[in-house]
Amino acid sequence: xxxxxxxxxxxxxxxxxxxxxxxxxxxxxxxxxxxxxxxxxxxxxxxxxxxxxxxxxxxxxxxxxxxxxxxxxxxxxxxxxxxxxxxxxxxxxxxxxxxxxxxxxxxxxxxxxxxxxxxxxxxxxxxxxxxxxxxxxxxxxxxxxxxxxxxxxxxxxxxxxxxxxxxxxxxxxxxxxxxxxxxxxxxxxxxxxxxxxxxxxxxxxxxxxxxxxxxxxxxxxxxxxxxxxxxxxxxxxxxxxxxxxxxxxxxxxxxxxxxxxxxxxxxxxxxxxxxxxxxxxxxxxxxxxxxxxxxxxxxxxxxxxxxxxxxxxxxxxxxxxxxxxxxxxxxxxxxxxxxxxxxxxxxxxxxxxxxxxxxxxxxxxxxxxxxxxxxxxxxxxxxxxxxxxxxxxxxxxxxxxxxxxxxxxxxxxxxxxxxxxxxxxxxxxxxxxxxxxxxxxxxxxxxxxxxxxxxxxxxxx
Amino acid sequence: xxxxxxxxxxxxxxxxxxxxxxxxxxxxxxxxxxxxxxxxxxxxxxxxxxxxxxxxxxxxxxxxxxxxxxxxxxxxxxxxxxxxxxxxxxxxxxxxxxxxxxxxxxxxxxxxxxxxxxxxxxxxxxxxxxxxxxxxxxxxxxxxxxxxxxxxxxxxxxxxxxxxxxxxxxxxxxxxxxxxxxxxxxxxxxxxxxxxxxxxxxxxxxxxxxxxxxxxxxxxxxxxxxxxxxxxxxxxxxxxxxxxxxxxxxxxxxxxxxxxxxxxxxxxxxxxxxxxxxxxxxxxxxxxxxxxxxxx
Numbered sequence: 036x037x038x039x040x041x042x043x044x045x046x047x048x049x050x051x052x053x054x055x056x057x058x059x060x061x062x063x064x065x066x067x068x069x070x071x072x073x074x075x076x077x078x079x080x081x082x083x084x085x086x087x088x089x090x091x092x093x094x095x096x097x098x099x100x101x102x103x104x105x106x107x108x109x110x111x112x113x114x115x116x117x118x119x120x121x122x123x124x125x126x127x128x129x130x131x132x133x134x135x136x137x138x139x140x141x142x143x144x145x146x147x148x149x150x151x152x153x154x155x156x157x158x159x160x161x162x163x164x165x166x167x168x169x170x171x172x173x174x175x176x177x178x179x180x181x182x183x184x185x186x187x188x189x190x191x192x193x194x195x196x197x198x199x200x201x202x203x204x205x206x207x208x209x210x211x212x213x214x215x216x217x218x219x220x221x222x223x224x225x226x227x228x229x230x231x232x233x234x235x236x237x238x239x240x241x242x243x244x245x246x247x248x249x250x251x252x253x254x255x256x257x258x259x260x261x262x263x264x265x266x267x268x269x270x271x272x273x274x275x276x277x278x279x280x281x282x283x284x285x286x287x288x289x290x291x292x293x294x295x296x297x298x299x300x301x302x303x304x305x306x307x308x309x310x311x312x313x314x315x316x317x318x319x320x321x322x323x324x325x326x327x328x329x330x331x332x333x334x335x336x337x338x339x340x341x342x343x344x345x346x347x348x349x350x351x352x353x354x355x356x357x358x359x360x361x362x363x364x365x366x367x368x369x370x371x372x373x374x375x376x377x378x379x380x381x382x383x384x385x386x387x388x389x390x391x392x393x394x395x396x397x398x399x400x401x402x403x404x405x406x407x408x409x410x411x412x413x414x415x416x417x418x419x420x421x422x423x424x425x426x427x428x429x430x431x432x433x434x435x436x437x438x439x440x441x442x443x444x445x446x447x448x449x450x451x452x453x454x455x456x457x458x459x460x461x462x463x464x465x466x467x468x469x470x471x472x473x474x475x476x477x478x479x480x481x482x483x484x485x486x487x488x489x490x491x492x493x494x495x496x
Numbered sequence: 497x498x499x500x501x502x503x504x505x506x507x508x509x510x511x512x513x514x515x516x517x518x519x520x521x522x523x524x525x526x527x528x529x530x531x532x533x534x535x536x537x538x539x540x541x542x543x544x545x546x547x548x549x550x551x552x553x554x555x556x557x558x559x560x561x562x563x564x565x566x567x568x569x570x571x572x573x574x575x576x577x578x579x580x581x582x583x584x585x586x587x588x589x590x591x592x593x594x595x596x597x598x599x600x601x602x603x604x605x606x607x608x609x610x611x612x613x614x615x616x617x618x619x620x621x622x623x624x625x626x627x628x629x630x631x632x633x634x635x636x637x638x639x640x641x642x643x644x645x646x647x648x649x650x651x652x653x654x655x656x657x658x659x660x661x662x663x664x665x666x667x668x669x670x671x672x673x674x675x676x677x678x679x680x681x682x683x684x685x686x687x688x689x690x691x692x693x694x695x696x697x698x699x700x701x702x703x704x705x706x707x708x709x710x711x712x713x714x715x716x717x718x719x720x721x722x723x724x725x726x727x728x729x730x731x732x733x734x735x736x737x738x739x740x741x742x743x744x745x746x747x748x749x750x751x752x753x754x755x756x757x758x759x760x761x762x763x764x765x766x767x768x769x770x771x772x773x774x775x776x777x778x779x780x781x782x783x784x785x786x787x788x789x790x791x792x
Contacts, residue, residue: 091583092527099702142767144521144713147582151526152713152763155706159756162616162703163743166750183615184597258597258615258702262590269583306601310594317591324577332576 049302056301063192064301070195071187071293073202074254075263075312078247079289080209080282082264083271084240087220087278091269092150093135095261098248099154100131102161102257105182106168115175117197124249131157132241158257184307185256187300198250205243216240217278254293256309263289266316273327288319346457347388347396352405352423353430353456354385355415360481371482373420376412424484429464430456431477431484436467438478445478501623501636503741506755508642509695510707510733515649516687517712518722518729522664523684527582528567530705531589532685533692535566537596537614537701540693545603552641555693563689564682566592593701617700619751625697638697645694649687653726660684661722699752706756711736714763717770732762 059065085093101124108123109115131153138149168176181189190198209216215236218226227233244264251260271284296312325332358381359365359373379393388396397413400406405419415423433455434448443451459467477483520529536559543558544550566588573584600614622638634640653660662670663680670677688708695704711732712725719725739762740755747754 086580086583089580089582091580092586095586138767141771142717144716145524145526147524148521148526148709148713148716151530151705151709152760154530155702155709155756156760156763159703159706159753159760162753163747163749163757166616166753167747170748259590259594261586262594265583265586266590269577269579269587272579273577307597310597310601313590313594314598317587317594320587324573 052302053298056298064297066192066195067187067190067301068294068297070190070198070202071254071297071308072290073199073293074247074251075267075289075291075293076286077202077205077289078251078260078263079267079285081205081240081243081247083268083282083285084209084216084220085244085264086268088240091265092261093132094244094248094264096135096150096154097128097131097245098251098257098260099161100134100157101125101128101245101249101252102182103127103157103164104130104161105252106161106164106179109173109176109179110164110168113173113175115178117194121197121201121249124252125245127157128245128248129241132245161257181256182252183256183258185252185254185259185309185312186304187254187297187308188304190253194253198253201246201250205247208239208243212236212239220278254296254308255312256307259309259313262313262316263292266313266320267292270316270320270323273323273330288316292316292319342457344396344399347392348400348403348405349426349457350386350388351382351393351396351400352415352419353426354382355406355413355419356423356427356484357385358382359415371484373415373423376414378412382413426456428484429459431481432464432467432471433459434477434479435471435474435483439471448478498623501639502619502751503737505622505636505639505642505698506619506737506741506751507734508639508646509698509704510711510737510755511730512642512646512649512691513695513704513707514711514715514729514733515653515726516684516691517708518715518725519660519664519684520688520708521712521716522722522725523667525684526709527585528570528685529688529708531570531585532563532566532688533704533708534589534701535562535592535596536689536692536696538562538592538599539689540696541596541599541603545599552637552644555641556645556690559693559696560686560689562592563692564685567682567685613697613700615700615702616750617696617698617703617752619698622698638694642694642698645690648690652683652687656680656683664722699755703752703756706759707733707736710756710759710763714759714766717766732759736762 055061056064059068082094085091104123104125104127105120106123107127108119111123112119135146135149135153138144138152139146144152165179168179178189215226215231218229218231219233219236219240223233247264248260251263255263267285267288268281270288271281274284275281292312292315295315296308299306299311300308323331326334328334355377356373358377359375360371362375364375365371379390379397382388382393383390386393397406397408400419401408405416405422407414407416430452433452434445437443437448437451438445475483517529520526539559539562540555542562543554546558547554570581570585570588573579573587574581577584579587597614622636625637627634627637627640659675659680662673662675663677667677670680691708692701692704695707699707712729714732715725715727715729719728736755736759739758741751743749743758744751744754
């Protein structure tokens with residue numbers, strides 16, 4: 036391993052190698068790129084179904100389980116022909132799958148422990164055989180340890196041909212059985228009642244996963260193959276909820292990371308490819324997790340903030356309404372005029388709210404034209420009065436609704452209504468009103484404002 | 497003498513791993529144990545590159561930090577990203593392990609580690625890397641490190657046995673009694689991290705999973721109480737070390753890998769015996785039913 040010295044050559048070699056890679060003049064480069072991308076696409080699409088079946092780490096177990104198969108095949112056949120390796124890896128991976136399912140069914144060992152057992156036992160067995168082989172005098176043994184962390188650039192054309200063939204086969208099979216797989220992934224019980232042969236399709240899916248894992252060995256390696264199956268779909272989940280979209284997004288992420296890791300492998304041939312591919316995939320995941328619209332962390336935080344602000348604004352408006360109602364100049368038999376002036380202290384006395392939050396909220400209300408603020412007083416504008424009375428209307432209608440329809444005690448209803456008043460739509464409010472018996476007062480004896488609007492006299496000078 | 501140090505180190509690794517492994521199995525956290533044993537690599541390499549020292553304290557601290565970070569981060573991803581638990585574990589540990597491997601290959605000249613060592617450990621080389629106090633040669637570094645961790649594990653286990661028992665068997669009851677379950681969870685994760693980092697030089701990142709999970713699972717099949725499970729797991733661990741060492745001598749293969757394989761073989765043997773016993777019991781019951789039917 037000579038990467039320390041190649042790291043020091045970076046500035047000069049870097050761009051030359053970069054140009055060489057992206058010009059694709061070297062037919063070998065093109066093949067490695069095609070192979071890596073096909074692998075990324077096939078693995079991420081197959082992995083999506085494992086993820087949806089809630090067996091995300093199955094790929095990890097199967098990849099580790101492939102190792103002793105490769106070694107045994109090499110020991111028996113004394114050659115590293117792709118198809119021999121493929122058959123060896125496929126059969127031992129499949130054995131691992133059976134073992135992983137057999138143990139929890141036939142003993143008290145739990146599924147997660149069974150996975151860890153299968154993974155570590157097969158891997159230990161593979162490493163034991165590998166160390167045994169390295170003590171022997173056999174030709175072709177040097178490529179075997181590349182199976183651990185992958186080495187895309189070291190792949191031979193015959194390896195790539197195999198890899199690509201199997202990857203295409205996987206994608207075609209998924210295309211053929213897409214509807215069946217979708218049904219099983221989302222609604223197993225329904226699929227069973229339709230008379231679908233679940234065991235058969237699960238077997239096919241398992242075979243596909245095993246094949247994807249096995250062709251990934253040379254590019255990504257045994258140890259980190261799990262990430263190629265798992266991370267793309269986990270990232271895609273933040274962008275969409277439709278299965279077809281999810282698969283496309285996962286495939287794009289998988290393909291791109293295949294391309295990038297082929298590039299890295301070309302630039303630094305001594306570096307293992309697998310870890311780089313995983314880092315690239317994790318970056319895709321991180322970006323999706325943080326910045327995806329709607330479901331990303333940032334979007335979520337912003338939506339939450341907006342909701343909190345809206346609640347604060349509406350709370351202040353409602354407080355204005357209540358303050359107007361309680362004002363000494365208002366008589367219960369008169370129409371309510373929402374034109375009284377108040378101070379910040381009046382609001383603070385009625386709402387648990389910090390001064391700074393109130394100031395910011397008032398500022399937003401002024402900007403919206405719902406409140407007029409002078410250095411000495413605060414008043415509702417006509418639009419603000421309308422808004423405040425509609426909010427109060429929703430609140431009080433809901434209180435009545437809870438008492439009439441849900442038989443909730445009148446001492447409980449206020450708090451519930453405090454939450455729902457921010458969420459009810461006009462249509463819902465109208466529906467509630469229709470189911471109610473048409474009371475004009477809320478459970479606490481306050482008048483419910485009408486839907487039409489309120490009178491508001493211009494504040495006297 | 498070399499043989500002695502190798503076996504002593506390996507048996508300390510096996511016994512420490514089976515001690516924490518028992519709780520991983522009981523709390524159904526085998527996969528989190530697997531994840532932490534992978535991430536610890538990043539802690540070791542990172543700690544070395546940052547501090548420039550390979551002292552036992554630096555390694556233990558940095559690996560513990562990264563182990564706890566793994567546990568915490570997978571939990572955070574699970575909650576914030578609404579991902580399944582195992583998916584979030586998988587994403588976190590593959591990234592950490594990948595970063596660890598990349599750092600190892602980038603700085604292979606400076607770090608006393610290579611990819612091989614990450615995978616196999618270097619049990620056969622353990623006797624050559626010794627610690628000296630003044631003029632006194634005190635034995636291999638790896639031995640002292642795992643010895644220290646063994647004592648920590650033992651101490652915590654003896655002191656907090658009842659708490660661990662409560663949290664493992666009745667987590668809901670523990671919460672209602674006001675026990676800080678999160679604290680005990682992260683304490684267990686700390687022990688897992690300490691054990692894996694101390695085992696790392698001896699058996700490598702992935703094979704330690706075998707020693708964490710497999711002897712404890714074998715014990716889980718027999719044991720009738722927590723105490724007996726701990727003892728049986730330790731015994732399985734020791735047996736795996738001895739058989740594995742013999743296997744490695746015979747085949748000239750990696751000692752660590754052979755220990756992992758033999759622990760698996762012992763588990764399958766146990767499973768086989770239990771399976772046969774179940775079968776015999778079934779045929780016995782069938783026979784006695786038939787006999788009764790004839791009598792009637």
